[in-house]
Amino acid sequence: MADGRxxxxxxxxxxxxxxxxxxxxxxxxxxxxxxPEDALAQACQQTYDVxxxxxxxxxxxxxxxxxxxxxxxxxxxxxxxTAYPSPTTCRTALTEGASAYLEKPCAPExxxxxxxxxxxxxxxxx
Amino acid sequence: xxxxxxxxxxxxxxxxxxxxxxRLTGRAEFAGDQRHLAAALxxxxxxxxxxxxxxxxxxxxxxxxxxxxxxxxxxxGYGRVQLLLDVLCSESVEALRRVVLGSEGKEASxxxxxxxxxxxLGLADLCRQTDQAGPPExxxxxxx
Amino acid sequence: xxxxxxxxxxxxxxxxPRATGEHxxxxxxxxxxxxxxxxxxxxQAIIANLPSGIAxxxxxxxxxxxxxxxxxxxxxxxAALGKHLAEVAGDGPLSRINWRGEVARLIxxxxxxxxxxxxxxxxxxxxxIRYGLFSLPPTDFxxxxxxxxxxxxxxxxxxxxxxxxxxECCAHTATWQGDHALLLVEDITDQRQLEAQLTxxxxxxxxxxxxxxxxxxxxxxxxxxxxxxxxxxxxxxxEEPDVGELQEYVALIQRNVDRAQRTVTNILNFARPSGPDRxxxxxSDLVEQTLAILDKALVDQGVALERHLRSGVMVRxxxxxVKQALLxxxxxxxxxxxxxxxxxxxxxxxxxxxxxVLVTDxxxxxxxxxxxxxxxxxxxxxxxxxxxxxxxxxxRQAIEADGGRLDVASELGRGTTFEMxxxxxx
Numbered sequence: 001m002a003d004g005r006x007x008x009x010x011x012x013x014x015x016x017x018x019x020x021x022x023x024x025x026x027x028x029x030x031x032x033x034x035x036p037e038d039a040l041a042q043a044c045q046q047t048y049d050v051x052x053x054x055x056x057x058x059x060x061x062x063x064x065x066x067x068x069x070x071x072x073x074x075x076x077x078x079x080x081x082t083a084y085p086s087p088t089t090c091r092t093a094l095t096e097g098a099s100a101y102l103e104k105p106c107a108p109e110x111x112x113x114x115x116x117x118x119x120x121x122x123x124x125x126x
Numbered sequence: 127x128x129x130x131x132x133x134x135x136x137x138x139x140x141x142x143x144x145x146x147x148x149r150l151t152g153r154a155e156f157a158g159d160q161r162h163l164a165a166a167l168x169x170x171x172x173x174x175x176x177x178x179x180x181x182x183x184x185x186x187x188x189x190x191x192x193x194x195x196x197x198x199x200x201x202x203g204y205g206r207v208q209l210l211l212d213v214l215c216s217e218s219v220e221a222l223r224r225v226v227l228g229s230e231g232k233e234a235s236x237x238x239x240x241x242x243x244x245x246x247l248g249l250a251d252l253c254r255q256t257d258q259a260g261p262p263e264x265x266x267x268x269x270x
Numbered sequence: 271x272x273x274x275x276x277x278x279x280x281x282x283x284x285x286x287p288r289a290t291g292e293h294x295x296x297x298x299x300x301x302x303x304x305x306x307x308x309x310x311x312x313x314q315a316i317i318a319n320l321p322s323g324i325a326x327x328x329x330x331x332x333x334x335x336x337x338x339x340x341x342x343x344x345x346x347x348x349a350a351l352g353k354h355l356a357e358v359a360g361d362g363p364l365s366r367i368n369w370r371g372e373v374a375r376l377i378x379x380x381x382x383x384x385x386x387x388x389x390x391x392x393x394x395x396x397x398x399i400r401y402g403l404f405s406l407p408p409t410d411f412x413x414x415x416x417x418x419x420x421x422x423x424x425x426x427x428x429x430x431x432x433x434x435x436x437x438e439c440c441a442h443t444a445t446w447q448g449d450h451a452l453l454l455v456e457d458i459t460d461q462r463q464l465e466a467q468l469t470x471x472x473x474x475x476x477x478x479x480x481x482x483x484x485x486x487x488x489x490x491x492x493x494x495x496x497x498x499x500x501x502x503x504x505x506x507x508x509e510e511p512d513v514g515e516l517q518e519y520v521a522l523i524q525r526n527v528d529r530a531q532r533t534v535t536n537i538l539n540f541a542r543p544s545g546p547d548r549x550x551x552x553x554s555d556l557v558e559q560t561l562a563i564l565d566k567a568l569v570d571q572g573v574a575l576e577r578h579l580r581s582g583v584m585v586r587x588x589x590x591x592v593k594q595a596l597l598x599x600x601x602x603x604x605x606x607x608x609x610x611x612x613x614x615x616x617x618x619x620x621x622x623x624x625x626x627v628l629v630t631d632x633x634x635x636x637x638x639x640x641x642x643x644x645x646x647x648x649x650x651x652x653x654x655x656x657x658x659x660x661x662x663x664x665x666r667q668a669i670e671a672d673g674g675r676l677d678v679a680s681e682l683g684r685g686t687t688f689e690m691x692x693x694x695x696x
Contacts, residue, residue: 012490014490018494019497021501022504025501058572084486085205094250094253094254098250107208107212108212108501109212109213109215109242109500110208110211110212110246113242113246114243116239116240231507
């Protein structure tokens, strides 16, 4: 399957673990960070193709983390996950540059498919 | 393989839609909207079969986008369409698994997901385009 | 005295002695009598139309007199006169008081005992009253009581002339001797019910404000469960599934079901209407149960929580009411710290008669001018449509109804501290 490395950031460890397990089924390398700080630290060590960011996290929200991660890795594709969906959140996330937006309870099949598509895009135009 | 997938899905389309409908009926997104749910599912299922047969993900994307536009503000309907696609696709994967076994089955599932991914990302694009202010980074995103 | 009576403006009443051509002194007496009669009519009209029950008790706690409202409140008729109040008051709140003792205490102390609350009876006929007992000057004469409609008229000057030998009056003449007490009773059952409803709707409004946190606490475990089920199904579809690691995801499902379940239980516990009765509760438990539904809101807002709670500090209160008041205080504190800060929740005065909880924020503080108004109903600093302005007002009322106190101190730029004190359970 597609090569690439994915970073899952969620302050809900159980949720992050399930996302990681599902994505790892496609032989994708997946790292997990339980906080925005951990995510930034890991992004210093690793280059990622796709990041899956929970929108609401203590300290720094997913969109702000997206901008921070992109400063180091401009071609990073981002999927925003949220447990508080609203049309405004959806529009904000997408116009600020997220590739996709998913509502929790998240659609695992759709997530898996999107990650595969984004990784394919990423390998074509790194 | 494309024809095989399309054939399996076409053979089981009623079961796929019935299973998906059963899963979605209980969701608040579709409460009291049975007819709309059934119609949307059958449209998407037909588009999925077309897309699989011709190996053209756009067929599914176009159908999904049409549903997204139906809601007026695609951002408002995003969650519903996302859910429809996810459940339809996972029921389709289940249907494939029953018939196509082993590594062939895995490949079939992956292909199906290959159709779903662009539809989901296309839906996100549609939401982005409807923003009046104009997205700062969306153009770069789409262009990549 | 005669010079102070505004004689000239009074019109003669029916039955009043004609003054013309009589001796000037007699004319004055006649006029004074007319005025007294007028005043008595006025008095009678007021007493008959008051929504409060009025009764006069002698020093033994026997009923000497009651107005129509009092009679209707406790279903009393003429036969109740001369009987001990506790005897005739059925199982209502009045039966719970030793009136003889109360009157004696009143007379000894010379102090009125106003504003006492009593609650008794079985639901749904449970009644809540507020009563006050006031001393009357000692007297020593007979006073006829006449029944007009369901209202007693006291004295010889009542509207219908009594010449002193009328059967109706004299049958009910009572000797007012020694000390008496005036008992005022207000039935506040409806008011209490309305307060309870208001508290309930405030509670739900507060829950509404927390709904984002609630959604988070339910959707996250649900999403993890959904994903785990998806993952397990996916692995099981393999030709030779590696089931070893699935155990971990089954445990994850169980753990997250428990978590969602706990959230629902917390909300239900919180939203449940208050029980009517005061009980003994551990003050720190009440605080912890309130914080349990607020945890996520704190984290979301970047507010650090400091707990200084000593367990085993027992108070008498209606626990649901106190939790509601605490929630109001904490939501207020969070709103005062939109940019984050520290919320300090501490028990204080733990060994005194009124142990308390302090809720302190490090927010913007409240200006001295506003501080006196924050407990006023409908006073709100929030934009219209956000918050009813009733939260703190209801909180204070509820705490005071439990015999406690709710106070505030604040310093602009430093923060605000609310202190909720409740009667200790001994």
